[in-house]
Amino acid sequence: MTSPELMTRVLGSRRKFAQGDVACAYGAILGGCDFFAGYPITPATEVAEAMAALMPRLGHPVMQMEDEIASLSAVIGASWAGGRAMTATSGPGFSLMQEGIGYACMTEAPCVIVNVQRSGPSTGQPTEPAQGDMLQARWGTHGDHEIIALAPASVQECVDLTRLAFNLAEEYRNPVLVMTDGEVGHMREPIILPSADELELVSRRPPTTAPESYLPFAGGGDAAPEMAAFGTGYHTYVTGLTHDERGLPSTDDAAAHTALVERLVGKIRDHTDRLTRVEEDLQDGATVGIVSYGISARSAAGAVRIARSQGLRVSHLRLVGVFPFPEEAVQRFVEGMDRVIVPEMNLGQICHVVREAVEGSAAVERVGRIGGEIIRPEEIVRAVVDGGERV
Amino acid sequence: MKKEIRICGFGGQGIVLAGVILGEAASRAGFEAVQTQSYGPESRGGAARSEVVVSTEPIDYPRVSRADVLIALSQASYDSYVGEMAKDGTVVIDGDLVQAEGAAAVPFTTTAEKVGRKIVANMVMLGYLAALLDLVPQDVLEGTVMDNIPTGTEELNRRALQAGRELFGGGSHDES
Numbered sequence: 001m002t003s004p005e006l007m008t009r010v011l012g013s014r015r016k017f018a019q020g021d022v023a024c025a026y027g028a029i030l031g032g033c034d035f036f037a038g039y040p041i042t043p044a045t046e047v048a049e050a051m052a053a054l055m056p057r058l059g060h061p062v063m064q065m066e067d068e069i070a071s072l073s074a075v076i077g078a079s080w081a082g083g084r085a086m087t088a089t090s091g092p093g094f095s096l097m098q099e100g101i102g103y104a105c106m107t108e109a110p111c112v113i114v115n116v117q118r119s120g121p122s123t124g125q126p127t128e129p130a131q132g133d134m135l136q137a138r139w140g141t142h143g144d145h146e147i148i149a150l151a152p153a154s155v156q157e158c159v160d161l162t163r164l165a166f167n168l169a170e171e172y173r174n175p176v177l178v179m180t181d182g183e184v185g186h187m188r189e190p191i192i193l194p195s196a197d198e199l200e201l202v203s204r205r206p207p208t209t210a211p212e213s214y215l216p217f218a219g220g221g222d223a224a225p226e227m228a229a230f231g232t233g234y235h236t237y238v239t240g241l242t243h244d245e246r247g248l249p250s251t252d253d254a255a256a257h258t259a260l261v262e263r264l265v266g267k268i269r270d271h272t273d274r275l276t277r278v279e280e281d282l283q284d285g286a287t288v289g290i291v292s293y294g295i296s297a298r299s300a301a302g303a304v305r306i307a308r309s310q311g312l313r314v315s316h317l318r319l320v321g322v323f324p325f326p327e328e329a330v331q332r333f334v335e336g337m338d339r340v341i342v343p344e345m346n347l348g349q350i351c352h353v354v355r356e357a358v359e360g361s362a363a364v365e366r367v368g369r370i371g372g373e374i375i376r377p378e379e380i381v382r383a384v385v386d387g388g389e390r391v
Numbered sequence: 392m393k394k395e396i397r398i399c400g401f402g403g404q405g406i407v408l409a410g411v412i413l414g415e416a417a418s419r420a421g422f423e424a425v426q427t428q429s430y431g432p433e434s435r436g437g438a439a440r441s442e443v444v445v446s447t448e449p450i451d452y453p454r455v456s457r458a459d460v461l462i463a464l465s466q467a468s469y470d471s472y473v474g475e476m477a478k479d480g481t482v483v484i485d486g487d488l489v490q491a492e493g494a495a496a497v498p499f500t501t502t503a504e505k506v507g508r509k510i511v512a513n514m515v516m517l518g519y520l521a522a523l524l525d526l527v528p529q530d531v532l533e534g535t536v537m538d539n540i541p542t543g544t545e546e547l548n549r550r551a552l553q554a555g556r557e558l559f560g561g562g563s564h565d566e567s
Binding site: 126127190373377 | 411414415418419423424425426427428429430431432451452453454456
């Protein structure tokens, strides 16, 4: 573990005017990251550049891999070696990582993946921001699984949520996605880094039994299973195949498969309450609400300011954590509302999840924009007044 | 108080760096500030844009909606953005690169050549822009510039900044 003194020296002044991508690197380091592997891609390259500049000074390795498949594989390996590991990428690389994300879910390897979303599909508009990977984040890898995904809306949140992502990954033994975008990633704002000697790092639970009775894939009551690092004498069979509590393949046993996958899903889904992170800006008597996340939350906040200055009544719910989806928080928010508007930089993704959550108790409308420009507050105000596109 | 500043032109003109320095200097001077950028996949020659919003209030929407100041360093960028000005907004062009009626034409590029190197035209422009905005104390701006440039170029950049200030007629803007 890096000493706070060294960390403080390497990170420099706590007050900075920093770029979002670089802030993700600061957050990672403050989250105890000790391994980074990646492959450069616009607009995420600055994360890797900052890690390459900072990590060696802390004595931690940074590897440039041959591609994104290898990057996430290296991260999962580092995780099993006891590391707090991260990679960062954008759309095309995120697509390549999907199998690895499933492998990390199945093998319960804590790790952090930053996706600085850019305009797709395919290579699309490399330098332009988008929020087009949100449902890929949820369902991009095959098979039943759960994911934790956070959506920073500011440079400060790139620090705070990347740091948090490490603790959540460790606590739940699951990959955690930091779903930023090219706008937040390349934006510069003032930030204040938390003090390195006040950090509370959550770590995976170490084994409490002798190696012979160690069960790295057994549900630990309310918590994720214990996890020993390679090289500590706890021999572990790590496989993406359906496995028993020891980790040994058990592919023709329906009960074993069901128990395993239900546990992988349940360890997150059953803790949705604890994983819910939302920010509310409520107005009495508002019958129109906005549910936003990431960069579009900034446009939404601007829209709320303009709308209220015109005498309109509107409430705003920002999803800081998008998955597991904070269904109850959304349901509470829309109580008594006629309409809820979801602004996002895509042609309709989270709006569908919102519609599913509200189950007809309010009409769900979307304000979408693709092509690279972030949504203008006036577009959302217009939807508040005249209605957006019905989902 | 809220000022929205848009600087635009080609990739390679140092537009992003000028915006970064202005945003950082404003932040150091105690304002809320956000800098955003937009550019094409080319490292040079494509359209580039750097925006800075400076405010005494927290900034939600980070982009420029209606520019209080537009600095256009290419004809194409002038043509694209001149229609998105705030009422009473100021349009500044590099007179060596852009033809426009009713804009303040300032010779950033030729001044930079006189100062020493064409490459510091962005710093000439920044000196001019900072004087025009009159928000950030000169020593704060200069300190921020010094922290964002390669070592060995301090004197050249300092002269460029000063030349820009003088283009605005900034002799009277000296720090007291």
